[in-house]
Every structure is written in C-alpha cells, then in structure tokens.
Amino acid sequence: MNLVTAALLLLGVPAAAITTGAVVHTTARAAARDQRATRHTVPAVLLEDAPSAVPGASGTGDRFPVKVRWGTPGGTDRTGTAKAAADSPRGSTTAVWVGPSGQQASAPMSSGQVASLTAVAVTAGGVLAIALLVTVRGLIRRATDRRRMAEWEQEWSQVGSTWGRHPA
Numbered sequence: 001m002n003l004v005t006a007a008l009l010l011l012g013v014p015a016a017a018i019t020t021g022a023v024v025h026t027t028a029r030a031a032a033r034d035q036r037a038t039r040h041t042v043p044a045v046l047l048e049d050a051p052s053a054v055p056g057a058s059g060t061g062d063r064f065p066v067k068v069r070w071g072t073p074g075g076t077d078r079t080g081t082a083k084a085a086a087d088s089p090r091g092s093t094t095a096v097w098v099g100p101s102g103q104q105a106s107a108p109m110s111s112g113q114v115a116s117l118t119a120v121a122v123t124a125g126g127v128l129a130i131a132l133l134v135t136v137r138g139l140i141r142r143a144t145d146r147r148r149m150a151e152w153e154q155e156w157s158q159v160g161s162t163w164g165r166h167p168a
Contacts, residue, residue, distance in 0.1 A: 005137055013129045020125025025118040028109065035108035044068035044082055044096040046089070053086035062086035068094060072102025080104040 047067040054062065063083040071077055082104075084094040099105040109117075 001137070001140070005133065008133050009130070012133065013126050016129035017122045017126035020128075021118050021122035024121035025114065028114045028117045032109035032111075032114055035105075038100050039097050039105050039108050041095040042070050042098050042102075043093045044070035044080075046084055046092050046094065047079070049090050050084040050086055050088040066094075068096060070096050070098065070102075072098075074102065076102070078102055078104065 045068060047069055050066050051064045063085055065081045066084045066088070067079060068082045068084075069077050069079045080096065082094050082096045084092070088094065097105050097107045
C-alpha cells in the first residue's frame with residue numbers, strides 16, 4: 001500500500017494539479033478574450049470632486065472612487081462609481097469600462113490575472129489531490145484494520161477456549 005501511495009503522490013498529484021491548471025487557464029483565457037471583445041472604455045464626467053492626495057503617500061498614482069455619469073449607445077445616461085485622479089474637479093472626465101449595452105463593467109482580465117488564477121488552480125488541484133489520496137488511504141487502512149481485527153478475534157476465540165488446557 002505504501003508503494004501505491006508513493007506512486008500516486010509522485011504521478012497522480014502532479015497530473016491532477018497540471019490538469020486542473022490547464023482547464024482553469026483555458027477557461028480564464030477564453031473569458032479574458034470575450035471580455036476584451038465586449039468591453040471598452042468611455043469617458044465619464046465626474047459628478048463630485050475627487051479627494052485630495054494623501055500627504056506622504058506615493059503621490060503620483062493616487063486614484064479615488066467618485067460618482068460619475070456616462071452615455072450609453074442608446075443615448076441614455078448612466079451613473080456609477082469610477083476611480084479618478086486625486087484632486088480631479090467636478091466636471092472633469094475619467095474612463096469607465098462598459099459592456100455592450102453601456103452598463104458599467106470591470107476591466108477585462110489581464111494576462112497577469114489569468115496567470116494568477118492558473119497558479120491558484122494548480123496549487124488547489126495539487127492540495128485537493130493530496131487530501132483525496134490521504135482520505136482514501138485512511139479509509140482503506142481503516143477497513144483493512146477492521147477486517148484483520150475481526151479475523152484475529154475469530155482465531156482468538158478458537159484458540160482461547162483451549163488455552164491453558166493440557167492434552168490428556
């Protein structure tokens with residue numbers, strides 16, 4: 001049983017991890033491709049002033065969520081929240097990601113996000129395969145131990161009745 005467990009650890013766990021990673025990578029790449037095809041940015045007008053930059057912070061990349069308004073392809077206005085540069089005044093513009101009908105959407109997944117999802121999936125696939133292997137091995141061991149104990153009990157009951165007697 002130890003040899004089978006070792007073989008499964010060396011071959012099965014990596015296979016499960018790689019397979020899980022490949023499936024997630026393919027799915028995430030397709031989703032990112034679909035998102036890039038259906039989402040785009042549009043200019044949005046700030047409905048409020050963006051907060052000031054925090055003193056002592058990095059300074060150059062401070063962006064804050066503010067209420068904004070943008071137009072849809074159908075000509076209606078939508079409102080939502082988007083990040084704008086620090087100190088941006090009301091009435092200035094920032095970019096908002098939108099879907100096909102003009103509804104606000106998140107930015108398409110980047111290749112880095114796809115890679116991160118893949119790495120998490122590989123790790124999770126490996127960990128789950130190990131957990132499954134350990135669980136199945138434990139259940140098999142428990143069942144064989146019970147069977148051995150039952151056999152031992154049966155043999156002991158046969159020997160125990162004659163134990164200590166001397167043949168006449």
